[in-house]
Amino acid sequence: MNRLSTPTAATPFTTPWGTFDLTRFPEDPRERLRAWDAADEYLLRHLAGESDSAQGEATELTGRTVVVLGDRWGALTTALAAALTTASTTPSTMASTALSTAAPVQISDSHLGRQATLANLARSGAAPDAARLLTTRETPPERIDVLLVRVPKSLALLEDQLHRLAPAVGPGTVVIGTGMVTEIHTSTLQLFERILGPTRTSLAARKARLIFCTPDPALDPGPSPWPxxxxxxxxxxxxxxxxxxxxxxxxxxxxxxxxxxxxxxxxxxxxxxxxxxxxxxxxxxxxxxxxxxxxxxxxxxxxxxxxxxxxxxxxxxxxxxxxxxxxxxxxxxxxxxxxxxxxxxxxxxxxxxxxxxxxxxxxxxxxxxxxxxxxxxxxxxxxxxxxxxxxxxxxxxxxxxxxxxxxxxxxxxxxxxxx
CATH class of the missing domain: 3.40.50.150 (Vaccinia Virus protein VP39)
Known part of the structure; x- marks a missing residue:
């Protein structure tokens, strides 16, 4: 449980692409629980090449379909929307992409999480189309280049969603999960391994870990057992x-x-x-x-x-x-x-x-x-x-x-x- 020393409705979240004031939903000035934690920080620092696990190499996001599964209060989506918007409008040696192409796709089961994401995106000054928000019941993108997974509390939901997303994951897809140490178990890693491909974890940083999965196109996970x-x-x-x-x-x-x-x-x-x-x-x-x-x-x-x-x-x-x-x-x-x-x-x-x-x-x-x-x-x-x-x-x-x-x-x- 992440608590601040004083009650506040919005708490600053510092990322490689800026600092954002984030809240849970509905907003409550007495709320002491943050809208982000060390697992969100660790993943974003890794993507920017700023963590020990990244070894100075940033993950290429520009012009790629980036899907964020299980983003709890929109912290990851808000930061990535800023990152991709900056990348798509800043001259570089890579081809520039339109904002609609750069928008990350969030997939969430939570109505509250969706509303928090919308509020946090608006608070950050993001354009209305800076992110595409889908529910777990809607059809996911046909192709996923970067899949980022905030490990959910429910192992069953993770299993079901990995099955739903597996057809869009190819051999070149970057798959990274994140969660607090207490949220990542052997059974969590076994799901990634069984449905997508070989899986390993990072060292812990501030009680958070990353999960690295290498998709195996020859793997046949079979159908989802749900419902x-x-x-x-x-x-x-x-x-x-x-x-x-x-x-x-x-x-x-x-x-x-x-x-x-x-x-x-x-x-x-x-x-x-x-x-x-x-x-x-x-x-x-x-x-x-x-x-x-x-x-x-x-x-x-x-x-x-x-x-x-x-x-x-x-x-x-x-x-x-x-x-x-x-x-x-x-x-x-x-x-x-x-x-x-x-x-x-x-x-x-x-x-x-x-x-x-x-x-x-x-x-x-x-x-x-x-x-x-x-x-x-x-x-x-x-x-x-x-x-x-x-x-x-x-x-x-x-x-x-x-x-x-x-x-x-x-x-x-x-x-x-x-x-």
Whole structure:
């Protein structure tokens, strides 16, 4: 966890191509977590030929298709946009390239990461087309000359994305990964080796490492094993025995989360025509169960992860059919960009309490605040959470009320009503 000594919304990130004020998203003047870390610094210094691992030799970027996978808050994309813009407009012995050719391509699963990237690019003074932003669900470039990978927390997401990008990687592609030492494991290196080619790591620098992979065109990694499916247990109410579909990177892709299971045992029934939101939907188990328990309800599935929303839609369709009405939104915490204020009758929520490697209640607080804004008077927010997190205190502060619906030694189900 990277913390500064004093709270600040924007923190300076010094790179070989300039210093940039970067923030996470949404911006919060009290935020103490930086939008970059030593792994981002190490990779950029290596590309510029300024690290010991580079041995003074810079990686050629000009006129090449540069893809950045998993850039968390846009630090790498913002710096590379500046580097490629400078290279494409500065006379040199190499051929000059147009800005559209120079733009790096970012591939991200995170809506929040995308919004942070857009804000950080704008803050840096970059042109609107200085970078091309794609989601993990969109078609990647047909050819990749330089592939830069910020190792994700989810090994499954890395596996799936390497499979998706492998056809665009050729024998001359430069492949470099980066991450903190605690994020790079033997299994991480084995994925690069199995899907792309021979792999080695650098020495550690400020607790960060680089991964160097040499693509092998003769390698056949086979198809991606994702998505996975499993059947729900038979004792959880209307969703008993139903199919769950999980795209890579989705929370609890192999089994039912025990917190979700506890809420399923106390799931409220919505009236016909009621608008129900599965907030932070993950693979969509809660919303699908609500649709089965409440025929005629209008379901909305919302998550900031593109992989999660795709999983929720696949789960819903597998159980309700291809024509059943529902909305699937990639957005942040029921903010104004998601649903109109006062338009929702019931919100179901199993909030996360991690952001990458950091433990934080910021996401839960945004979800609760967004739910209160979205609910109609008399509308209800149902939350399941670990007992020790003390969500009842936040809900009472925000809603003015909070009822304990059910509890066990580990979890509580809470109900707050919009007055």
């Amino acid at each position: 996975h499916t499993y059947a729900l247990p038979g004792d959880i109410g209307p969703a008993s025995g139903r199919t769950v579909v999980n795209h890579a990177g989705t929370f609890c892709a192999e089994r039912l989360d025990i917190g979700t299971r506890f809420l399923l045992g106390h799931l409220p029934v919505a009236a016909p025509g009621a608008r129900v939101v599965d907030l932070g939907c993950g693979n969509g188990v809660l919303g699908t169960a609500a649709a089965l328990a409440s025929p005629g309800a209008e379901l909305v599935f919302l998550d900031e992860s593109h992989q999660a929303v795709a999983s929720a839609e696949a789960t819903f369709r597998a159980n309700l059919g291809p024509d059943a009405p529902a909305e699937f939104l990639t957005a942040d915490a029921l903010g104004p960009d998601a649903v109109p204020a006062g338009s929702v009758d019931l919100v179901l929520n199993n909030p996360p309490f991690h952001s990458h490697q950091a433990t934080t209640d910021a996401t839960a607080w945004r979800m609760f605040t967004g739910a209160r804004r979205a609910l109609r008077p008399g509308g209800e927010l149902w939350v399941v959470g670990n007992r020790h997190l003390g969500y009842h205190l936040k809900l009472r502060r925000l809603f003015g009320n909070c009822e304990l619906v059910a509890g066990n030694p580990k979890f509580v189900v809470l109900r707050a009503v919009r007055r």
